[in-house]
Amino acid sequence: MPGHEVERRALLTPVLLLLLAERRGHGYELVQRLGAFGWEEAESAHVYRLLRSMEKCGEVTSQWCASASGPARRVYAITPQGAMNLALWFVRLGELHSTLHLFLERYVQLDDVGGGDEPPHHPSGPSPHSHGDYMRRMRR
Numbered sequence: 001m002p003g004h005e006v007e008r009r010a011l012l013t014p015v016l017l018l019l020l021a022e023r024r025g026h027g028y029e030l031v032q033r034l035g036a037f038g039w040e041e042a043e044s045a046h047v048y049r050l051l052r053s054m055e056k057c058g059e060v061t062s063q064w065c066a067s068a069s070g071p072a073r074r075v076y077a078i079t080p081q082g083a084m085n086l087a088l089w090f091v092r093l094g095e096l097h098s099t100l101h102l103f104l105e106r107y108v109q110l111d112d113v114g115g116g117d118e119p120p121h122h123p124s125g126p127s128p129h130s131h132g133d134y135m136r137r138m139r140r
């Protein structure tokens with residue numbers, strides 16, 4: 001699994017807490033709602049394992065609810081402990097957002113990421129100024 005996917009998976013807990021703070025839901029519905037956060041194809045098995053773990057930690061509760069169109073479903077809801085943890089995630093992610101925002105702003109101001117005075121030239125690669133051109137386009 002690529003590094004960025006591992007990082008994104010670490011965000012599933014606060015995102016699930018947020019979704020449950022918005023409204024209760026069953027596992028499959030929560031998997032579908034994750035699509036709004038860029039997880040169009042979230043691994044449902046991982047989401048269910050995470051929900052069970054969150055229930056053991058007291059962040060969520062669940063109960064079986066009868067369904068008019070099919071079998072009963074386990075419906076999850078956030079607990080007061082989960083709401084408190086969600087608030088802590090809000091603070092932590094806000095701090096991380098500030099750091100990431102600063103990083104991205106400074107990155108797009110770079111003319112050269114090579115670290116030297118002259119951009120590195122790779123005979124078989126892109127032109128020596130392609131990264132700088134890309135960065136100037138990003139600033140527009």
